[in-house]
Amino acid sequence: RILILDFGSQVTQLIARRLRENGVYCEIWPFNAASDERIYDFGPKGIILSGGPASVTDAGSPRAPDCVFAMGVPVFGICYGQQTMVEQLGGKVESHHAETDGTDGGREFGRAHIDIVTASPITDGLWTVSAKEQVWMSHGDRVTKLPAGFSVIGQSSGAPYAFIANDERRFYGVQFHPEVVHTPHGGQLLKNFTHKICGCSGDWTMESFRDEMIAKIRKQVGKERVICGLSGGVDSSVTAVLLHEAIGDQLTCIYVDTGLMRANESQQVVSLFREHYNIPLIHEDASDLFLTRLAGVSDPETKRKIIGASFIEVFDNCTARVGDAAFLAQGTLYPDVIESVSFTGGPSVTIKSHHNVGGLPEGMKFKLVEPLRELFKDEVRALGIALGMHPDFVKRHPFPGPGLAIRIPGEITREKLDILRKADTIYLEEIRSHGLYDAIWQAFVVLLPVRTVGVMGDGRTYDYACALRAVTSTDGMTADYFPFDHSFLGKVATRIINEVPGINRVTYDITSKPPGTIEWE
Ligand code: XMP
Known part of the structure; x- marks a missing residue:
C-alpha cells in the first residue's frame, strides 16, 4: 500500500487513480492530517507527495512530516512535493519573477519535453538515456540546488532539475505531473515507482x-x-x-x-x-x-x-x-x-x-x-x-439528492413534476435507444418557468418551454455539453412536444461548467 500526502493540487485524485489502475492500493491524506504514529501504523511501502498551489519560498508554506524521510521507505515528490522534499533535505528552490529578471523565469505551463540524461532504476525498462519525453508542467518555482546525494535524471528547458533522484535512499522528484494524461508515459513511471522501487505486487483488484x-x-x-x-x-x-x-x-x-x-x-x-x-x-x-x-x-x-x-x-x-x-x-x-x-x-x-x-x-x-x-x-x-x-x-447517471426540485426553476407543483417526468422519460429513452447513455455523464430535462406561444394544428398554444441538458465529465467538477447530432435533438423535441401536454418548446443547453453548473439550480 502507498500513502499519498496531499498538498492541495487539483489533480491529486488522479495519482490515486493511476495507482489503482496499476493494481496498487493507496490512500490520500491531507499533508498535515496524520501524526507520525498514524503514518507508521499505516505501514506504507512508499509515499507520494502531491503537487499543490503554495510556494515553498513563502514563510509558513506546508512541509511534509519529517518522518516521511526518516522511515526508510521510497518517496516520490511531484511538483510542489518535489520542491518541499528538496527544501527539507537541504537543497534550494527559487521563485522567478519575470518582471524583475527580464526572462520568462523558467515558468512552464502545459506541454513540455524532458531529456533523460542519466539512467536510474526508476526509468528501467521505460526510458533510456537521451530519450526525449513529453510531459505536462505547471509551475512557477523551480529547484535550483540539489540536496546531497541527488542527481539529475532528466531536464527541460525551463527546469534543469525536472527529474531528480537519490537512488541510494530511493527518493525521487519530478517537476512535471506524471498523473495527468498529457504525460503519456506518466502512469508507467508511477508503476515503475510502486512496482520496481517500492516492491508492490500490483495484484490489488x-x-x-x-x-x-x-x-x-x-x-x-x-x-x-x-x-x-x-x-x-x-x-x-x-x-x-x-x-x-x-x-x-x-x-x-x-x-x-x-x-x-x-x-x-x-x-x-x-x-x-x-x-x-x-x-x-x-x-x-x-x-x-x-x-x-x-x-x-x-x-x-x-x-x-x-x-x-x-x-x-x-x-x-x-x-x-x-x-x-x-x-x-x-x-x-x-x-x-x-x-x-x-x-x-x-x-x-x-x-x-x-x-x-x-x-x-x-x-x-x-x-x-x-x-x-x-x-x-x-x-x-x-x-x-x-x-x-x-x-x-x-452505470446509471448521478442524480442529485434534491431530485427534480432543482430541475424546476421557480415554484414546484405536482402538475409541473408530472410534465417534467414525461419529458425526461422520452429524452432518456431516446438517449438509450441511440446507444448514447454510457457516453454521457448526466442527461436530464429542465422545466422552465417560462410559457411561450406556439401553434399546433390550427390552434394557438401557450405552454411551458423546457431545456435539455447533457454533459460529459469525469467527476462532475468540470463538464462539457454533449455534441448531439441535430437530427437527434430534432427527434427528441418533436416527441416531447407531441407527447407531453404542457410543453410546446424545447431548447438545448450548450453551457459548459465552468462557467455554468450541471444543474440549473
Ligand atoms: P452542479 O450543478 O453543481 O452539480 O454542477 C455537480 C454534480 O452534483 C450533483 N448535485 C447534487 N447532488 N445533492 C446531491 O446529492 C445536491 O444538492 C446536488 N446539487 C448538485 C449534480 O447532479 C451533478 O452531478
Missing part, C-alpha cells in the same frame, strides 16, 4: 477490495444492527449490497420517497432491494410532506434547505422504528469527503467540506460505516460489478 471491505465491515459492526439510507442512486445501492454481503439480516434499508423522483424510480428501488436482494426495507412515502412544505417556494437555496431538513426529519423517524441500530451506513465517496486544502498566502489553512442532502444531523447517535470513502465514482461502479450487480444499474 476490485474483488480484493470487496473482500477486504467485507472483512472490515464485519469487524467494525460485530453483532450490531446497521441502517442504510437508500437514495436510488449507485453509491447508496452499492453500499447496501456490500453491507448485505457482509452482515446479512443485521442490515435494514430505509428509502425516503420525497415525491421528487423520476418516473417509476421509487418502485424500481423498492422491488430491487426487497424482492431481488431480500433486504429488509422501510419504504416511507413522504411526498405529501415535501410537496406541502415546498409549495410557493421558488428560491433555490430555500428549496434545498427545506428538502434537506425534511429528509433528516423523516429519516430520523424511520430509524426510530428500526429500534436498536448502532450504525448508519452511508455511500460517501472520496470526492464527497476530500477536504480541499487551500492556502491563503499565510500559514493558515482553510478546510472546505462538501455537505450533501441527507447528511448526518448533529447529535445523531449512530456510529458511521462508510465503505466507499476511498473510491471514485467509476470505481464504485466496478465494485458494484464485483458484487454481481447488473451493469445497467451500476
